[in-house]
Amino acid sequence: MTDRDGAPDAEPAPRTRRGRPGYDQATLLRRAIEVFNRKGYDATSMGDLAAELGLTKSAIYHHVPSREALLEAALDESLAELTAAVERARDPRTPGTAAARLRALVAESVHVLVAHQPAVTLLLRVRGNSALEQDALRRRRWIDHEVAALVREAVDEGALRDDLEPELVSRLLFGMVNSLVEWLRPADGPADGPADGPADDPAHDGAADRVAAAVVAIAFEGLDRAT
Amino acid sequence: MTDRDGAPDAEPAPRTRRGRPGYDQATLLRRAIEVFNRKGYDATSMGDLAAELGLTKSAIYHHVPSREALLEAALDESLAELTAAVERARDPRTPGTAAARLRALVAESVHVLVAHQPAVTLLLRVRGNSALEQDALRRRRWIDHEVAALVREAVDEGALRDDLEPELVSRLLFGMVNSLVEWLRPADGPADGPADGPADDPAHDGAADRVAAAVVAIAFEGLDRAT
Numbered sequence: 001m002t003d004r005d006g007a008p009d010a011e012p013a014p015r016t017r018r019g020r021p022g023y024d025q026a027t028l029l030r031r032a033i034e035v036f037n038r039k040g041y042d043a044t045s046m047g048d049l050a051a052e053l054g055l056t057k058s059a060i061y062h063h064v065p066s067r068e069a070l071l072e073a074a075l076d077e078s079l080a081e082l083t084a085a086v087e088r089a090r091d092p093r094t095p096g097t098a099a100a101r102l103r104a105l106v107a108e109s110v111h112v113l114v115a116h117q118p119a120v121t122l123l124l125r126v127r128g129n130s131a132l133e134q135d136a137l138r139r140r141r142w143i144d145h146e147v148a149a150l151v152r153e154a155v156d157e158g159a160l161r162d163d164l165e166p167e168l169v170s171r172l173l174f175g176m177v178n179s180l181v182e183w184l185r186p187a188d189g190p191a192d193g194p195a196d197g198p199a200d201d202p203a204h205d206g207a208a209d210r211v212a213a214a215v216v217a218i219a220f221e222g223l224d225r226a227t
Numbered sequence: 228m229t230d231r232d233g234a235p236d237a238e239p240a241p242r243t244r245r246g247r248p249g250y251d252q253a254t255l256l257r258r259a260i261e262v263f264n265r266k267g268y269d270a271t272s273m274g275d276l277a278a279e280l281g282l283t284k285s286a287i288y289h290h291v292p293s294r295e296a297l298l299e300a301a302l303d304e305s306l307a308e309l310t311a312a313v314e315r316a317r318d319p320r321t322p323g324t325a326a327a328r329l330r331a332l333v334a335e336s337v338h339v340l341v342a343h344q345p346a347v348t349l350l351l352r353v354r355g356n357s358a359l360e361q362d363a364l365r366r367r368r369w370i371d372h373e374v375a376a377l378v379r380e381a382v383d384e385g386a387l388r389d390d391l392e393p394e395l396v397s398r399l400l401f402g403m404v405n406s407l408v409e410w411l412r413p414a415d416g417p418a419d420g421p422a423d424g425p426a427d428d429p430a431h432d433g434a435a436d437r438v439a440a441a442v443v444a445i446a447f448e449g450l451d452r453a454t
Contacts, residue, residue, distance in 0.1 A: 037354075038354065038356075039269060039356075040267045040268075040269040040270055040354075041267075042266060042267040042269075042270035043267055043269035043270040099451075124409075125352065127264075127265065127267075129265075129266075151450075158452065159451065159452060160450045160451060160452055161444075161448075161450060161451070161452050161453070162452075163444075164441050164444060164445070164450075165441075168437075168438065168441050169441070169445070169450065171406070171410055172403050172406070172441060172442060172445055174406070175402060175403050175405070175406020175407070175409070176399050176402050176403040176406070178402070178406060179398070179399070179401070179402020179403070179405060179406060180402070182351075182402070183398055210395075211395065214391050214392075214395050214396070214399060215399060217388075217390075217391060218391070218396070218399055218445075218446060218449070219445060219449065219450055220449050220450050220451045221388075221449040221451060222445070222446065222447050222448040222449030222451075223378075223387045223388060223391075223396065223446055223447050224326075224386065224387060224388070224447045224448060224449075225385065225386060225387055225388050225389075226388070
């Protein structure tokens with residue numbers, strides 16, 4: 001195992017890299033999000049992260065320039081599809097009544113959340129402690145605002161009740177959707193769930209359909225038995 | 228200012244205490260919860276907390292034995308009234324149908340949350356990183372379980388629709404209620420809100436009534452206009 005120059009230390013680094021074929025950038029991000037969610041982003045230094053992942057700090061810096069770059073990638077992942085879904089629901093060229101587009105948006109939000117559950121969990125815990133976190137909060141407020149406008153449109157077309165403030169309805173709808181991150185696992189509690197890839201799990205995907213249908217049923221029809 | 232023995236150092240400690248008349252145990256707890264919510268409990272050492280509150284660590288230890296004792300008091304505060312409300316709703320001696328008791332419980336949960344918003348915020352961020360946190364998660368699961376049983380009772384009496392799983396309904400109801408901690412402030416964002424005492428603010432109390440009514444309306448009647 002020593003090379004021609006007799007330097008026995010030349011090998012270990014490449015061997016270690018070959019031994020962790022999964023640590024490309026996407027895997028690093030996924031594992032980092034898992035650690036941030038478990039220990040708290042603010043409480044996790046780059047050294048803590050490296051120790052949790054069994055890497056050196058320099059191995060992490062090989063992929064990303066900073067701890068905040070990992071957070072930024074996670075926040076972008078969690079917001080990109082939802083933002084696109086909101087834009088589509090608000091686009092006048094999208095077919096369907098405002099009420100139908102709102103229903104579809106609520107269901108789609110559940111699917112986006114399930115597909116990106118760890119990243120969304122991290123997003124929902126962001127408290128605005130940096131410019132990056134403030135920007136994420138600003139993007140969340142934009143979503144609230146657009147959904148409220150869609151609710152108002154659906155009220156104006158006569159499809160939805162008119163005795164509730166659209167801003168409040170928007171907050172409560174997404175409150176119900178976002179709460180899924182707290183418990184939507186094959187088994188109860190983060191420690192019992194799989195560490196990664198719920199979106200690729202067919203059972204989990206079935207759960208998303210079932211939960212999306214329940215959220216839409218409660219939000220639009222209510223729990224009371226129709227008389 | 229020197230005493231008879233000429234010891235000029237005898238005074239400062241009592242004078243400092245008189246200068247902070249608010250720092251009794253209840254005030255310390257309220258301020259600590261505010262700091263934990265802003266910085267994250269796991270990221271806040273006793274030294275950080277002391278610095279944030281402008282106290283010495285020993286001044287804090289005068290009131291509480293540990294950082295975890297502050298967390299325990301906060302978790303108890305957030306769970307005690309809600310647990311009592313759930314027990315009352317489930318008690319066969321409480322008058323009213325199961326559906327009426329469930330509606331009342333949902334409305335009461337909103338009021339409990341508003342009255343103890345900072346403590347409930349901290350509770351909802353607990354991830355089970357210690358025996359104390361695990362116990363809080365266990366108490367939350369007990370609430371989920373009891374509410375699901377009440378939903379099942381209301382379905383059985385014919386008042387609620389029977390096509391949704393009671394456990395899922397329980398989670399979504401409390402998901403909607405719990406989401407209030409994220410935004411229910413006179414102004415948007417924790418930084419803009421008052422640091423303490425929302426329950427004593429009449430405007431905020433009016434908000435609680437309004438939000439409780441909206442949560443009950445959406446959950447039981449739905450957003451669709453009655454036809």
